[in-house]
Amino acid sequence: MPNAAEPVWRHADARPNAVALRAHGRVWTYADLRERAAAYAGALWAEGVRPGERLLLIAPTGPEFVVVSTAAHAVGAVLITLNTMATPSEVGYVLDDSGARLVVAWHQTAEAAGKAAGERGLPLLVLRPDAPVNAGEPLTGPVERRADDTALLLYTSGTTGRPKGVELTVANLAFTAEAFGRQLTLTPDDRFATALPLFHVFGQAVCLNGTLTAGASLSLLTPFEPNAMLRMVRDDRATVMAGVPTMWNAMLHADEDFDAADFPALRLAGSGGASLPGEVIREFQARFGCTILEGYGLTESTGAGSFNSPARGPRTGSVGPALPGTDIEIRDPAGELLPPGEVGEVYLAGPHIMKGYWNRPEATAADLPDGRLKTGDLGRLDEDGFLYIVDRLKDLVIRGGYNVYPREVEEILYGHPDIVEAAVIGVPHPHYGEEVAAVITLRPGAALTAEELRAWAKERLSAYKVPHLVRFVDALPKGSTGKILKRALDWDTLPD
Template identity: 55%
Template structure:
């Protein structure tokens, strides 16, 4: 049986009373979780969802996400999981591009998905906390092939619109298996996170690793540093996962939780961006658990490399290849570079996506034989430890969220008073990188950064909206007229740009 939902089904058979999920004061055993998933399967079938359908899922981290997501996979359909902060135009694009036949939303953020689904004439199910029932009978899982699509995750480069990485049922289970072997996980594991489950890190690396082991997943939303530490103590977590900004926030949290309260915590895993070694060491000094980080992409089901506790930690390294994975560094001719030299990181293994949805050219461009070309520049040492030193793409990683400048620039160019625009990442002590927009107004026009930010906020998810704005008479250009972002002084932009007040929606 290749269906990725089989993990829950199997544990419900072998250990039905073991805890599978905890959210606040509520908990579900594996038997109860399977019965809730079964109930959602029947509900979705009644709404016309079946094998091969693609379902847009605009739901935050919650028990309802876990249940609905597994129900979609159990039916042999494909979950198209996207950020709950997406605007109506963004959701409309995902619906059209993925050819979705149905949508699922959340009552707290339902306006955008309601409008997008209505415009596309899609059926819509709005979930709310506690809305799921339980089934008396357990339906059979859809008999899918290992390379059948299970999830469509949208990602983007510096050109074009976001493209959907097709992850298969085998991709998800292989991700869970790799982390289980690398981290020596067991059915006694109690994993906690405040990560968004619509993102590959929380969805694949955390949820599927936990359920591959048969452990219990504790969820918190929204992220609050003190609350996550308190949940870790109350639930006696053995493992926690987060992005670097979360560990830094917990390190400086005002809380009574001590290392003694976290005596069960043996593993703290970080991803989304490189974690400074000093932050990891300081967290261990305060709370007793060493934070280990790794590297992965949406296209590799969130898995590629990871640091391990039994190996020396090297500052800013993202560790070695996970079990079953292969990593190499290639030069411009697609030949391996000597140890220690930089080149493009390439990945091979059972976690690599099947394809980009309906984009054969993009799929071909991302492949070199069995290798997936990541677009990231890195180097490896003689031990096989990897460092990510740069990005060929202009990707900005803001607090663990991927922001693609071209997408933001395309929206900026639609503003009637903007002549030219360049979006870049600038260093930020709290978030790792902050988003800055350097713009040239049209002749005679006046731009107010606060008004521009509000205008963008109506068209982009909040985490994509620049927080720094610098107005210039002209952007630097090369001989062909191409804007040269590398000629922009990022430190100057960071210190002289205008910063409108932060939004309450900022992730």
């Protein structure tokens, strides 16, 4: 089975001067990337890193992240990537749980990693601009790997307990990279652009690996800022871009003057990570002349599952059909298959499904019944096999015996001209069990009352779906990928 680093070596042989990476004014060719990755792989080998051993990388999105991740794959290590904002205790938990033997951390954010590594007597390599090394001989080429070898260990956010390490194999990574390359019809002439964090499955398995596998170039931005992202897409003449819903929404509200004429090469945008309101898709198309195609995947499915194809075009509200080679089922609480149109839990199967959770056989068995991934998401399939994600199973609000899907309500709220972002949650209620509540941010200068919002919503929603509780905030809490964190919304502490 090809090593995940193999495409870099292959493209460096065939097209050494082709651009691999662009970031903040720097340009790295495939020859540059291979040279640095080979040198860093040699340094890792000199540190005693061998195939199958775990290595923790904590670095922001940038060429240096790509160098170390490529080097780790090249020596056959199990790569673990973690948010640069992780605390010493969070880093320590991952080190203890994974049994990692080495930590690589970006020089500007190495304090937490250094503290956790030092407490455990583990070596720390400080990663600096251009990823220089001072030990070892450059690796001549990637080591051989088996298809079921674990290549990547990504820790879940821990919303339902302590974070679990998701084991993604060499075959998982290869399938996702190749599947998205075909779905997006990527060629070596494409210029991919993203500000997604590379430590997350979407940025790493889909964007980074998919681009390098295709031999295209990847423009990277960190941190995300809407005007800077649009300037990068314009200046680098990007043909494809990827992001999450909060990014598209922020770009729509960018204060610099951009329109479709600034992006003549841009042919499509890919969105994932959370549901994208239809109003945002329509406005983005109108302003920038670019169609946003939604997809669906989880860390446990290597970021893959379904995706709208450019050839068939998007369907409003759908995250597309199953990717070729994958399978989607909708099941009821008893695990029985449901027909098209019925809402139930989404199950995924295919070459992209994780090997399991690291050292957690019971959790693995619970989430992989009969080999299919039990996602925890509610959805339905139409007659043509297009998937519609209704909501997270745990986010479902049951008001007086009626099921209220927050995503449906949020979709309506995003249609209000004064609303920038909205999160709908359930709040305990003595009579109804739960009440529908909305937490909202408004556009600058807008004035909207809860009564006005409810009156507007009643014209568009059944009475039991209308948010009867409303709070306005300056900003909604977001995770490292830009996803709105509903679990961080404590209704009792929000301002009246």
